[in-house]
Amino acid sequence: MPAPSLLSDLNDRSREVFRRVVESYLDTGEPVGSRTLTRGMAVSAATIRNVMQDLEYLGLLESPHVSAGRFPTQLGLRLFVDGLMEVDPVGPEDRARIAEIIGPDDRDTGALLDRVSMALSSLTRGASVVLMPKQEAPLRHIEFVSLAPDRALVILVFADGRVENRIFTPPPGQTPSSLREAGNFLSAQAEGRTLSDLRGAVAAHISEGRRELDSLAADLVAAGLAAWDPQAADPRLIVRGRANLLAHQAADLDRIRSLFDDLERKRDIARFLELAEHGDGVRIFIGSENELFSLSGSSLVVSPYMNADRKIVGAVGVIGPTRLNYGRIVPIVDYTAQLVGRVLSDRKG
Structure with a gap:
């Protein structure tokens, strides 16, 4: 019924x-x-x-x-x-603690969301989970550096100042000059494009056989793009408060271990975001209602957060025993998700 x-x-x-x-x-x-x-x-x-x-x-x-x-x-x-259940608004003390823990906006999304996770764990005395958005900032410059015959380094400089270094295996026969050629070609194509955009543009160049790329450079570009394929990169899941969860359910350690095994499986991270994407605002999963953590017998309170384009890019949540204080935790998770969305939107503006 x-x-x-x-x-x-x-x-x-x-x-x-x-x-x-x-x-x-x-x-x-x-x-x-x-x-x-x-x-x-x-x-x-x-x-x-x-x-x-x-x-x-x-x-x-x-x-x-x-x-x-x-x-x-x-x-x-x-x-x-x-x-x-009666849900009260987030009180001024909780708002102040969230603001204090999150601290100033240093424009480092990873550091911000790490502090968000810390705030949720501290306030709810549960285990917090925060899913970071994929980084899709426009590129400014790309450079390839030969490290060994079978290893190369690609340096990605993004428009927001972020720099990423990634090592990959280049196709056989690459030389320092072909590395430079491919880097120059990509840098000319990359300005103002994200990695996803650049992948499509370069694939079109390769398929059309443009003379700017000889066969070796084309192979290098294809291999390099595959190495940094944004679709293959897992978003980062931040988990805080394991000790809190153990304190709540110390008598059932096997279930807790099962829960954290679930959390640490990379293939399950995307499913965590899917839980939050369907429906508005906070979602509550009790016990086996959530297939992702069903074996642990835990409850999950989760809410998505959005960027300036009103697109869901991540989620924040709290995991704990089924006897969570839902009336207090639900508004805290909702408020925190809205706060993260505002911060990310203000950055874009």
């Missing part, structure tokens, strides 16, 4: 008992008994037990054993998050 239908089927007493069970569980991590719930409710423990049994029958609560209290199932947590 879908969660909205379940919620509408509950009467006021059942909703109140359910809400109290979930909130107590999220706060303590312990099963909740009927006697605990009688405090502040004008009903007997027997009545509450009957309500809890009905909620367990609906699949919203479960119990570790017959005599113990109850805690929410994955379906119950989803029902609570979607229909009963």
Whole structure:
């Protein structure tokens, strides 16, 4: 039965008992008994037990054993998050801490997002994850340097001042002069183009057999472009707060190890961004709802951030046990994603 239908089927007493069970569980991590719930409710423990049994029958609560209290199932947590959770705006203290940790804008995107990850981990006491955008700044200059018969260095100078050095294996027969020739040709073509743009332009030149490139230089250009293919480069995933996650779930170390194994698999990084791209704003994945981290039994709160062109270029999120303080973490993740988007947009302007 879908969660909205379940919620509408509950009467006021059942909703109140359910809400109290979930909130107590999220706060303590312990099963909740009927006697605990009688405090502040004008009903007997027997009545509450009957309500809890009905909620367990609906699949919203479960119990570790017959005599113990109850805690929410994955379906119950989803029902609570979607229909009963109260989300407050980010408070001034949290805003101030985020601003303090992120610090000044030094125009280094990597350093900025590393501090964003640190801020999220510190504020939520969970493990934070931040996916950096791919760097597609226009190029200014390209140069090839021979290091050995089977090794060459390509130096990429970007319009924003960033310099990258990448080593690759050139085709057989390359000489220092052919390296210089290819570098000069590429530099003439590169001005104002990104790597993706340049790849297409050079491929067109090679296919048309332009005389500017002899056969060796053409092979070098093709090999060099393949070496820095932007489509093959994985974006960087920043993870902070492993110790926080271990503190929350110290009794289940195997699941934590599984989670971080998942995080560190390069092929899964792009899927992390896909989680955030579908739908608006913050998305919440509880337990097995998220196939990427399903084996770890963890929850993920994730939100995308955009550049000045309103294109999703990355994502920020928090991973923790299913008993996360969703009401506090959701607005923090949302606020942080919007802040990162504003900073990146201001830089472009």
